[in-house]
Amino acid sequence: MRIVTEKDLRVCIKLDHDAVKAVEQGFAYLSQGKATVPPILMLPVPEQQGEVDVKTAYMPDIDKLAVKIASGFFNNNKKGLPSASGMMILLNSRTGFPEAILLDNGYLTQVRTGAAGSIAAKHLAPSTVTHAGVIGTGTQGRFQMRGLKLERDFKTLHVFSLDPEDTVEAYRREMAEELKVEVIIEPTVQAVVEKSAVVVTTTPARKGFIRAEWLHPGLHITAMGSDTEEKQELMPEVFSRADVTACDLKSQCFSLGELRSALEAGILTRESPVIELGELVAGTKKGRTSDNQITLCDLTGVGVQDTAIALQALSRAEKQGLGTVVE
Amino acid sequence: MRIVTEKDLRVCIKLDHDAVKAVEQGFAYLSQGKATVPPILMLPVPEQQGEVDVKTAYMPDIDKLAVKIASGFFNNNKKGLPSASGMMILLNSRTGFPEAILLDNGYLTQVRTGAAGSIAAKHLAPSTVTHAGVIGTGTQGRFQMRGLKLERDFKTLHVFSLDPEDTVEAYRREMAEELKVEVIIEPTVQAVVEKSAVVVTTTPARKGFIRAEWLHPGLHITAMGSDTEEKQELMPEVFSRADVTACDLKSQCFSLGELRSALEAGILTRESPVIELGELVAGTKKGRTSDNQITLCDLTGVGVQDTAIALQALSRAEKQGLGTVVE
Numbered sequence: 160m161r162i163v164t165e166k167d168l169r170v171c172i173k174l175d176h177d178a179v180k181a182v183e184q185g186f187a188y189l190s191q192g193k194a195t196v197p198p199i200l201m202l203p204v205p206e207q208q209g210e211v212d213v214k215t216a217y218m219p220d221i222d223k224l225a226v227k228i229a230s231g232f233f234n235n236n237k238k239g240l241p242s243a244s245g246m247m248i249l250l251n252s253r254t255g256f257p258e259a260i261l262l263d264n265g266y267l268t269q270v271r272t273g274a275a276g277s278i279a280a281k282h283l284a285p286s287t288v289t290h291a292g293v294i295g296t297g298t299q300g301r302f303q304m305r306g307l308k309l310e311r312d313f314k315t316l317h318v319f320s321l322d323p324e325d326t327v328e329a330y331r332r333e334m335a336e337e338l339k340v341e342v343i344i345e346p347t348v349q350a351v352v353e354k355s356a357v358v359v360t361t362t363p364a365r366k367g368f369i370r371a372e373w374l375h376p377g378l379h380i381t382a383m384g385s386d387t388e389e390k391q392e393l394m395p396e397v398f399s400r401a402d403v404t405a406c407d408l409k410s411q412c413f414s415l416g417e418l419r420s421a422l423e424a425g426i427l428t429r430e431s432p433v434i435e436l437g438e439l440v441a442g443t444k445k446g447r448t449s450d451n452q453i454t455l456c457d458l459t460g461v462g463v464q465d466t467a468i469a470l471q472a473l474s475r476a477e478k479q480g481l482g483t484v485v486e
Numbered sequence: 487m488r489i490v491t492e493k494d495l496r497v498c499i500k501l502d503h504d505a506v507k508a509v510e511q512g513f514a515y516l517s518q519g520k521a522t523v524p525p526i527l528m529l530p531v532p533e534q535q536g537e538v539d540v541k542t543a544y545m546p547d548i549d550k551l552a553v554k555i556a557s558g559f560f561n562n563n564k565k566g567l568p569s570a571s572g573m574m575i576l577l578n579s580r581t582g583f584p585e586a587i588l589l590d591n592g593y594l595t596q597v598r599t600g601a602a603g604s605i606a607a608k609h610l611a612p613s614t615v616t617h618a619g620v621i622g623t624g625t626q627g628r629f630q631m632r633g634l635k636l637e638r639d640f641k642t643l644h645v646f647s648l649d650p651e652d653t654v655e656a657y658r659r660e661m662a663e664e665l666k667v668e669v670i671i672e673p674t675v676q677a678v679v680e681k682s683a684v685v686v687t688t689t690p691a692r693k694g695f696i697r698a699e700w701l702h703p704g705l706h707i708t709a710m711g712s713d714t715e716e717k718q719e720l721m722p723e724v725f726s727r728a729d730v731t732a733c734d735l736k737s738q739c740f741s742l743g744e745l746r747s748a749l750e751a752g753i754l755t756r757e758s759p760v761i762e763l764g765e766l767v768a769g770t771k772k773g774r775t776s777d778n779q780i781t782l783c784d785l786t787g788v789g790v791q792d793t794a795i796a797l798q799a800l801s802r803a804e805k806q807g808l809g810t811v812v813e
Binding site: 224257 | 536589
């Protein structure tokens with residue numbers, strides 16, 4: 160059994176085309192019916208504004224499966240600690256025996272979530288994107304822009320955030336340097352939406368804050384923040400303006416994602432034409448077909464992404480001799 | 487983060503009064519509404535007759551919580567490998583941060599399941615038990631009798647098993663030596679039930695094999711085999727003969743345990759007077775009140791047991807300096 164720490168995982172895995180390819184493969188299995196994804200186990204720890212989630216997926220074509228334990232404890236921030244932690248456990252899918260523990264503290268989740276954003280942009284963003292936008296300046300605010308940059312070579316990044324000024328300023332400096340783009344802090348969400356061809360929302364908001372009337376032809380929005388029944392970033396009416404609506408996993412998004420509130424508002428039904436990322440990857444469905452369309456993508460995070468990225472991480476750690484072997 | 491292997495866990499934890507006490511505390515929290523137990527995450531791996539289950543429980547009064555990953559892959563037997571494997575991960579319940587990984591390969595589950603059987607016997611078995619019975623000669627066939635022996639000093643053990651002769655013979659020798667009892671291999675389940683004051687069923691049967699007409703006054707039966715929707719050990723009619731019916735967790739037993747088929751058969755309703763072990767431990771409900779009653783207990787395994795035993799294991803491992811500390 161190999162045990163790999165976050166430090167070593169950061170050495171062997173990053174959000175690049177290889178990571179995106181691995182996650183694409185996971186989504187392809189999902190859309191081909193070659194993945195079993197049980198409902199997420201969620202353990203609330205309300206005293207700490209916390210939650211432990213367990214996700215997994217089994218793909219018969221792959222000889223390992225990952226079980227991911229992810230904690231988000233939002234009182235940690237008050238204690239000066241990061242809110243996210245966790246690990247991925249790889250089991251042999253022929254015997255059930257544990258083979259590796261990746262003590263990633265959520266790093267691999269950040270990478271695979273950024274990769275999903277990249278896949279969404281590849282199929283749904285307009286062909287040329289000069290102005291990108293992001294709502295939220297946390298870790299996914301960074302990873303989503305890294306993922307987008309892999310697919311669309313944007314030059315200007317418009318940012319809105321409720322974070323304190325120094326956090327936003329740190330984000331501005333970091334992204335400007337890393338992505339070689341001009342970063343503009345905007346005073347409103349509306350300004351970001353109106354100026355950008357692609358917007359990614361990366362917040363834990365519990366109320367929709369993107370309004371339908373701000374949308375313009377050619378816009379693509381990826382909403383990756385909502386992954387529980389309480390969260391929401393898009394007003395339900397946004398969906399009535401979309402020419403193409405996509406998501407990672409319909410069954411999950413209709414209960415935990417943006418599709419949930421659109422369903423409740425009667426704007427979508429479970430029969431509405433919503434495309435899954437796996438169908439885009441496999442080529443069985445088309446994403447954006449003209450630069451004037453408005454497109455949306457709702458991401459909640461699927462166990463196939465975890466298994467995909469965990470496998471790539473373990474394979475690299477083994478090759479590079481990283482980690483501790485126990486027994 | 488401390489990582490403890492099965493070998494070390496076997497050194498520091500066994501099924502004794504301390505282990506039973508820890509598990510009792512877990513059940514007490516459960517019955518007092520001081521435990522959150524989300525539904526079990528179940529991932530089927532049908533190609534290998536396999537399943538990965540994840541159980542957890544959060545008890546606000548305890549500063550850690552365990553997430554248990556348990557695999558049962560029944561094709562492993564054909565490969566000469568054990569079917570069970572897995573681990574428990576302890577998280578700090580104030581921050582969500584991982585604190586320990588117990589690579590127990592199912593050993594701690596065996597202990598805590600035996601402990602639940604012991605608790606059931608304490609409150610439900612007749613005060614004096616000379617003849618005990620067991621159906622099944624696997625690992626739980628052993629642990630259940632160890633657990634029973636802690637509470638009732640039986641002298642003779644009646645055994646029925648479908649296992650091959652050498653497996654049954656190994657069981658006979660082992661139990662006779664360890665528990666200092668006479669072990670008699672019986673030709674039928676009926677013989678075991680009729681001769682015993684306490685019977686524990688420990689099989690993965692998918693059809694009830696204990697018939698109502700075999701029950702006699704003073705009998706206690708613990709059925710611990712069923713923990714999925716497909717498994718069953720008791721014919722539903724058995725429940726119509728019980729004076730006292732108990733279980734570990736009603737909501738779980740009505741979907742995964744023996745209570746499920748009794749419910750389907752209309753012999754029990756969700757409103758029937760079924761006692762939970764935690765109520766017996768806390769003293770808010772009474773178990774057996776006379777030596778002539780027929781009593782039943784249905785065990786499916788609850789996350790509070792895992793958290794309880796994992797905490798005891800970690801505390802001992804720390805004291806004894808067992809395990810590897812990573813980072």
